[in-house]
Amino acid sequence: MLTIALDAMGGDHAPQNEVQGAVQAARSLGVKVILVGRSNLVRQELEKYEDHADLPIEIVHAEQVITMDDSTDAVRTKKDSSLKVASRLVRDGKAQGLVSAGNTGAVMATAKIVQGVIPGVSRPALAAVFPTVKGSPVVLVDVGANVDCSPRQLSQFAVMGEIYSRIILRRPKPRVGILSIGEEDHKGNDLTRAAKELISGLNLNFLGNVEGRDLFGGNVDVIVCDGFIGNVALKVSEGLGDMVKTLLRESLESTISGKIGYAISRTAFQDFQKRLDYSEYGGAPLLGVRGVCIISHGRANANAIRNAIRVAAEFSEGRVNQQIEEELVVGAR
Amino acid sequence: MLTIALDAMGGDHAPQNEVQGAVQAARSLGVKVILVGRSNLVRQELEKYEDHADLPIEIVHAEQVITMDDSTDAVRTKKDSSLKVASRLVRDGKAQGLVSAGNTGAVMATAKIVQGVIPGVSRPALAAVFPTVKGSPVVLVDVGANVDCSPRQLSQFAVMGEIYSRIILRRPKPRVGILSIGEEDHKGNDLTRAAKELISGLNLNFLGNVEGRDLFGGNVDVIVCDGFIGNVALKVSEGLGDMVKTLLRESLESTISGKIGYAISRTAFQDFQKRLDYSEYGGAPLLGVRGVCIISHGRANANAIRNAIRVAAEFSEGRVNQQIEEELVVGAR
Numbered sequence: 001m002l003t004i005a006l007d008a009m010g011g012d013h014a015p016q017n018e019v020q021g022a023v024q025a026a027r028s029l030g031v032k033v034i035l036v037g038r039s040n041l042v043r044q045e046l047e048k049y050e051d052h053a054d055l056p057i058e059i060v061h062a063e064q065v066i067t068m069d070d071s072t073d074a075v076r077t078k079k080d081s082s083l084k085v086a087s088r089l090v091r092d093g094k095a096q097g098l099v100s101a102g103n104t105g106a107v108m109a110t111a112k113i114v115q116g117v118i119p120g121v122s123r124p125a126l127a128a129v130f131p132t133v134k135g136s137p138v139v140l141v142d143v144g145a146n147v148d149c150s151p152r153q154l155s156q157f158a159v160m161g162e163i164y165s166r167i168i169l170r171r172p173k174p175r176v177g178i179l180s181i182g183e184e185d186h187k188g189n190d191l192t193r194a195a196k197e198l199i200s201g202l203n204l205n206f207l208g209n210v211e212g213r214d215l216f217g218g219n220v221d222v223i224v225c226d227g228f229i230g231n232v233a234l235k236v237s238e239g240l241g242d243m244v245k246t247l248l249r250e251s252l253e254s255t256i257s258g259k260i261g262y263a264i265s266r267t268a269f270q271d272f273q274k275r276l277d278y279s280e281y282g283g284a285p286l287l288g289v290r291g292v293c294i295i296s297h298g299r300a301n302a303n304a305i306r307n308a309i310r311v312a313a314e315f316s317e318g319r320v321n322q323q324i325e326e327e328l329v330v331g332a333r
Numbered sequence: 334m335l336t337i338a339l340d341a342m343g344g345d346h347a348p349q350n351e352v353q354g355a356v357q358a359a360r361s362l363g364v365k366v367i368l369v370g371r372s373n374l375v376r377q378e379l380e381k382y383e384d385h386a387d388l389p390i391e392i393v394h395a396e397q398v399i400t401m402d403d404s405t406d407a408v409r410t411k412k413d414s415s416l417k418v419a420s421r422l423v424r425d426g427k428a429q430g431l432v433s434a435g436n437t438g439a440v441m442a443t444a445k446i447v448q449g450v451i452p453g454v455s456r457p458a459l460a461a462v463f464p465t466v467k468g469s470p471v472v473l474v475d476v477g478a479n480v481d482c483s484p485r486q487l488s489q490f491a492v493m494g495e496i497y498s499r500i501i502l503r504r505p506k507p508r509v510g511i512l513s514i515g516e517e518d519h520k521g522n523d524l525t526r527a528a529k530e531l532i533s534g535l536n537l538n539f540l541g542n543v544e545g546r547d548l549f550g551g552n553v554d555v556i557v558c559d560g561f562i563g564n565v566a567l568k569v570s571e572g573l574g575d576m577v578k579t580l581l582r583e584s585l586e587s588t589i590s591g592k593i594g595y596a597i598s599r600t601a602f603q604d605f606q607k608r609l610d611y612s613e614y615g616g617a618p619l620l621g622v623r624g625v626c627i628i629s630h631g632r633a634n635a636n637a638i639r640n641a642i643r644v645a646a647e648f649s650e651g652r653v654n655q656q657i658e659e660e661l662v663v664g665a666r
Contacts, residue, residue: 006549071517102417103517133576144514147522180562181477182438184404189480189561212568225565231514232562233569235545240573243466243549244609248581251605258601265585265594272584276577 001032001056001170004312005086006305008037009065018101019045021305022057028306031313032056034095038063045227060085060090066106068080068298075109078162083107087114090291097292097312098102099283106325110143111293112284118321120328124288125157126295127164128234129281137169137281140179141224144231145286150195154178154224158199158206159327160287161222167318168285168311171221177210179225179233184211191226200222225239226313241276282307288324290317334365334389335643337417338636342398345631351434352378353599354638361639364646365389367428369419371396385515392419393660399439401631408442416440420447423624430625430645432616432637434633441478444619444626451654451662454483458490459560459628460497461567462614465546467480467551468500469612473512474557478563478619484527487511487557489541491532493620493662494555500651501618501644504554510543512558512566518542524559548648574609618648621657625649 006022008015015037022033023046035042039061046052046059062085064078075084083102087110089095098115099105104126112124116142125142132138141161158176165174175260178196180188187209188196197208205318210220215233225233252258262269274280283296292315296310339355348370355366356379363529368375372394377615379385379392385512393479395409395418408417416435421445422428431448433440437459445457458475465471479486498507510528510635513521520542521529532539548566558566585591595602607613614627617639627641634646 055519110572118568126561132580141414147514178567179565181480181561182566200484212565212570213572213575215569216572228514229562229565232512232545233515234560234567236569237545237573239546239549242546243464244577247608248605251601251608252476252598254604255598255601259592261596261601264592264597265588265591268588268591268594271587272581275580275584 001030002313002316003032003034003095004097004099004309005034005036005089006309007083007086007098007100007102008035008042009082010100010123011296012068014101015042017300017302018305020302021291021309023052023055024302024306025309026057029310029313031309033056033059033309034060034086034089035083036060036062036089037065044083053217060089067104068103070106071236072105075106078219083110084114086110091115096316097293097294098182099305099308101298101305106142107295109252109294111289115291115293118273118288118290118325119263120325121288122153122156125160125287126284127161127287128284129169130215130237131275132218132260133215136171136218136221138215138220139165139169139213139219139222140230140233141222141228141287141310142230143234143284144227146227149197149226151190151191153192154226155198155202156328157224158204159202159220160324162204163226163270163320163323163327164285165221165289168314168321173205174221174284175207175219176204176224177207177220178216179212179223179229180209181211183211195224229306260312280307282311285311290321293300334363334639335429335646336365336428336648337432337642338367338369338422339420340416340431340433340435341368341375341641342415343433343631344633345401346564347434348378350633350635351572351638353635354642356382356385356388356633357511357639358642359388359390362575362643363646365391366642367391367393367419367422369393369395369422370398370581371413375435375575399436401436403436403439405438405442406444406573408439409440410460410600415598416443417447424448428488429649430627432627432629432638432641434616434631434638435630437477437628438627441619441629448626451621453485453525453658454621455489455540458493459492459617460620461617462502463548465549465551465609469504469551469554471548471553471564472498473548473566474555474620475563476567476617477560479560482524482559484524484531484660487524487528487559488531488535490557491537491555492535493657494557496653496656496660497620498554498608499620500656501647506538507510507542507554508552508554509537509557510540510553511563512545512556513542516542516544528557551621590635615644618644623654626641
């Protein structure tokens with residue numbers, strides 16, 4: 001049975017949301033989940049679910065916890081953190097993938113150090129999946145693993161992102177673009193121009209330059225950029241999304257007719273929110289590490305955790321890493 | 334009387350929206366507007382307004398038009414474009430400011446070449462104004478004028494953005510931040526770290542690093558970054574904003590109760606849209622050029638054009654450029 005190691009102490013609402021997500025996954029996905037963390041806390045939470053003893057869930061104790069405020073140094077100093085113990089389970093073949101909603105920097109560092117990097121990969125990259133106006137998802141790589149990138153690294157992000165889009169998101173022939181300013185060929189900076197040269201030589205459905213607004217247009221499936229730009233794009237989207245929800249609620253609540261209208265159009269709002277909701281995609285995969293590593297948002301709810309476990313399982317079943325290795329080493333892309 | 338030169342042929346709906354915006358401005362702002370463009374087209378449009386003969390509006394003929402598809406070369410080859418003729422009016426002191434909703438690259442190049450750069454300014458920068466969840470506006474500089482920037486240029490953007498925020502947006506003691514990934518001091522890249530050093534030494538209310546999500550949080554008034562990052566942030570925001578409007582409409586229309594709810598909560602939606610609407614701020618000022626240059630969105634409606642004319646007038650009355658020169662040269666910031 002495919003097994004996923006879940007850092008039960010990672011998120012802002014750990015271990016509550018983690019345990020609930022694990023229960024949902026174990027009930028519905030045919031996947032075993034190893035909950036890693038302070039065993040008394042985790043067990044207490046797990047026992048809230050009547051059917052817990054019948055589910056393929058195991059608890060592995062880890063004494064330490066890496067918090068959101070810890071620096072990446074904690075990866076080195078806290079040798080028995082739930083994160084590190086979970087990552088070791090993947091390294092040792094006891095689990096096929098790692099899921100954590102913890103400190104993103106710490107999760108990336110741990111997966112790279114403990115699980116290691118796929119042969120041929122220069123640098124692992126963090127990918128984020130966004131909804132688009134057409135309903136199809138788009139993958140943005142890198143959203144924060146690498147502040148400075150070389151053209152060759154961007155071309156590897158294109159290869160890894162394309163495989164992810166094809167196998168996990170089931171896009172038939174993913175269109176790949178490079179994030180730049182203006183669509184014309186000469187637009188961009190030295191990095192984007194050099195990377196475009198390299199990516200043009202690959203066997204990909206490559207569109208060339210795309211712009212920030214294409215992120216949500218549904219006309220491209222994979223967008224590559226360095227981790228600084230990608231992180232800004234991700235956080236700008238999160239900030240604007242939060243603002244939209246707040247302003248919409250305030251505007252509706254400030255008028256009586258708004259309140260009535262809100263009650264009547266409730267279904268429509270739920271539909272709208274669901275279509276904006278990133279949690280369906282479960283989290284951000286760190287592409288290029290051995291085993292699998294899915295990083296969920298610190299605020300991830302149980303549904304997001306469940307979906308992250310699902311994605312980690314599909315990642316392993318779909319042999320994403322083998323394909324990355326073949327494309328980068330054997331295919332000599 | 335303060336006079337603003339308006340490129341009447343710039344936007345996607347030129348000269349219709351331009352003329353309507355000029356009429357609104359001339360009626361209400363106590364400002365004279367010179368409409369520059371094909372005089373027969375502009376006159377035809379202007380004569381639709383009964384009171385046009387009583388308004389402080391003048392037409393100056395220009396034969397050529399720079400289109401959105403033209404490259405920046407058109408600034409050189411089309412010597413009598415409406416844009417260039419309007420910019421010359423500012424250079425020659427016949428108008429105090431330029432407004433155009435045309436090709437952004439061409440407008441920036443024209444203003445720099447024809448009007449020239451303020452003494453002490455290394456590179457002019459394009460600023461965009463965004464709404465925030467708290468209702469106060471935030472200025473992002475640069476959003477596309479300079480692809481690669483030095484730390485010194487970023488520190489000048491901070492000075493210019495702060496003056497704009499204080500005088501035009503009337504923020505009492507603008508808080509300034511630098512766009513980075515993570516708020517901690519060591520986070521970022523070489524450029525942001527070096528720029529932070531420089532900006533810390535200025536007499537500004539400087540917060541240090543801010544993140545993409547702070548763009549809409551209302552806890553910072555001026556955010557500086559290089560033009561590549563700023564352009565991506567701007568376009569990502571535009572793309573997400575468009576998606577939100579589309580999804581919300583679709584979700585509401587797909588349910589009957591949604592349609593009824595929509596009718597009832599109409600006022601609330603109008604309020605929501607108004608709070609998201611960038612057109613209140615009129616357009617993006619190109620900070621650091623002599624005279625004034627406000628670049629409106631190609632899709633700018635008459636209200637946005639009117640507001641751009643208002644901002645251009647306030648820019649001149651508020652002596653923004655004199656303050657920039659004093660701060661950068663005399664103040665030796």
